[in-house]
Amino acid sequence: MSEMSSRELLERLVGFATVSRDSNLELIAFIRHYLAELGVESELFHNPERTKANLFATIGPRDRGGVVLSGHTDVVPVDGQAWTVEPFRLTQRDGRLYGRGTADMKGFIASVLAAVPVFLKRPLKLPLHLAFSYDEEVGCLGVRPMLAELEKRSHKPTLCLIGEPTGLKPVLGHKGKLAMRCQVKGAACHSAYAPYGVNAIEYAARLIGRLGEIGARLAQPDHHDQRFDPPFSTVQTGVIKGGRALNIVPAECEFDFEVRALPGFHAHEVADELQAYAEAELLPRMHSVQPDTGICLQPLSAYPGLATSPDSEAAHLLALLSGSTEFGTVAFGTEGGLFDQAGIPTVVCGPGSMDQGHKPDEFITLEQLTGCDAMLARLAEYLWSPC
Numbered sequence: 001m002s003e004m005s006s007r008e009l010l011e012r013l014v015g016f017a018t019v020s021r022d023s024n025l026e027l028i029a030f031i032r033h034y035l036a037e038l039g040v041e042s043e044l045f046h047n048p049e050r051t052k053a054n055l056f057a058t059i060g061p062r063d064r065g066g067v068v069l070s071g072h073t074d075v076v077p078v079d080g081q082a083w084t085v086e087p088f089r090l091t092q093r094d095g096r097l098y099g100r101g102t103a104d105m106k107g108f109i110a111s112v113l114a115a116v117p118v119f120l121k122r123p124l125k126l127p128l129h130l131a132f133s134y135d136e137e138v139g140c141l142g143v144r145p146m147l148a149e150l151e152k153r154s155h156k157p158t159l160c161l162i163g164e165p166t167g168l169k170p171v172l173g174h175k176g177k178l179a180m181r182c183q184v185k186g187a188a189c190h191s192a193y194a195p196y197g198v199n200a201i202e203y204a205a206r207l208i209g210r211l212g213e214i215g216a217r218l219a220q221p222d223h224h225d226q227r228f229d230p231p232f233s234t235v236q237t238g239v240i241k242g243g244r245a246l247n248i249v250p251a252e253c254e255f256d257f258e259v260r261a262l263p264g265f266h267a268h269e270v271a272d273e274l275q276a277y278a279e280a281e282l283l284p285r286m287h288s289v290q291p292d293t294g295i296c297l298q299p300l301s302a303y304p305g306l307a308t309s310p311d312s313e314a315a316h317l318l319a320l321l322s323g324s325t326e327f328g329t330v331a332f333g334t335e336g337g338l339f340d341q342a343g344i345p346t347v348v349c350g351p352g353s354m355d356q357g358h359k360p361d362e363f364i365t366l367e368q369l370t371g372c373d374a375m376l377a378r379l380a381e382y383l384w385s386p387c
Contacts, residue, residue: 003117004034006369007097010110011090014099020074020137023051027073031055031113031132038116042130045146052134054146059116060124060383065158067317067383068129068344069376070335071109072136072143075101081360095366102364103352108163111351111369115376124383129157136335139179139301143335147342159314160339161321161379163350165357165364166330168371170322171348172315173227173329176305176337178259178267181298182207182274184242187290188251197249198286198293201242204253207295208237210277211257214270225262227329233261235270256300260331263307271297304337306346314345320382321375322349330354349375 004012016027032042035057042057060066078087078100085091087100097107109132119128134142150156164171184207186200215235217223224231235257242253259267278295286293308314310327319325332354336346351368 006114013106060127066127068157104357108350111372140303160346165352179300200253263305306336
């Protein structure tokens with residue numbers, strides 16, 4: 001396989017419909033073949049069903065840490081979105097490249113792959129690692145087994161650059177997330193005898209109201225961190241369902257809520273407080289009417305926040321690569337907190353904007369893609385002759 005430009009590679013990558021609910025193996029096979037043709041070996045970390053895989057590859061010496069470039073291969077669905085172009089075929093128009101995943105974040109992966117021949121141009125003094133994951137969009141799930149393996153190695157990467165779309169601006173932090181489901185089991189009866197039943201929707205409403213109170217408390221100024229927008233941890237209920245008919249007291253109700261937590265705030269504190277409120281205030285009332293009623297909280301997904309020090313080696317390298325020390329934060333989450341927990345200091349910087357991510361007619365500009373190519377060329381210079 002001959003060398004390919006980042007635009008050519010992006011066209012190939014967008015053509016793989018790697019929605020999180022589907023397999024990413026065809027895309028991973030393409031990347032693995034591309035790397036093998038350039039003389040770069042790679043290893044795969046599959047999910048238990050072997051329908052998806054992470055890919056990890058190293059260029060350069062294997063007896064030291066080095067830098068890892070990380071990106072996720074899955075994309076969000078296009079169902080119900082009003083696209084004016086084919087979402088899984090790259091379309092170029094007015095300096096923009098349209099297609100699902102162009103910004104989030106196949107543009108970065110394409111630029112990384114296009115840069116592999118640059119990194120191979122002469123021997124690296126520090127190694128470069130490539131880490132491409134699955135199931136980031138559904139809770140940063142796929143990268144975890146790969147990180148667990150890297151933690152066991154004597155020479156794991158010493159820092160990580162995640163290429164999520166930041167407009168190539170240097171980012172050192174983001175909030176963490178906890179997603180939870182609350183299931184309320186009530187007791188049905190005819191609505192004419194409502195006091196003899198346990199209305200699951202009404203008890204769910206009390207729980208949701210309590211979440212609102214917690215969110216309002218977290219929004220108070222003494223909890224603010226002005227590096228973030230909004231500058232506080234947030235709580236919101238996003239999905240609710242329950243009830244069968246207006247003349248039946250509902251026996252079931254469930255709702256999903258999430259906490260977007262500032263670094264340093266443990267999102268599980270919100271769930272713990274809600275559980276304590278349920279046990280102290282709500283369950284005794286429910287059980288007094290029907291003993292087999294209940295409230296169950298279960299986690300759906302979670303990932304930690306990221307807060308890399310501006311004085312760290314990772315931040316200094318990011319400043320060198322991006323040409324800026326105006327470090328920022330982003331509102332969306334990344335796999336960065338998980339890399340950081342694995343002992344790999346992490347920063348975020350990539351082409352495109354999340355303003356286009358997850359939307360119909362998602363795009364990245366050619367200028368941003370070219371800018372990422374230049375950033376990776378600077379990384380190659382650094383790895384050839386690190387300061």
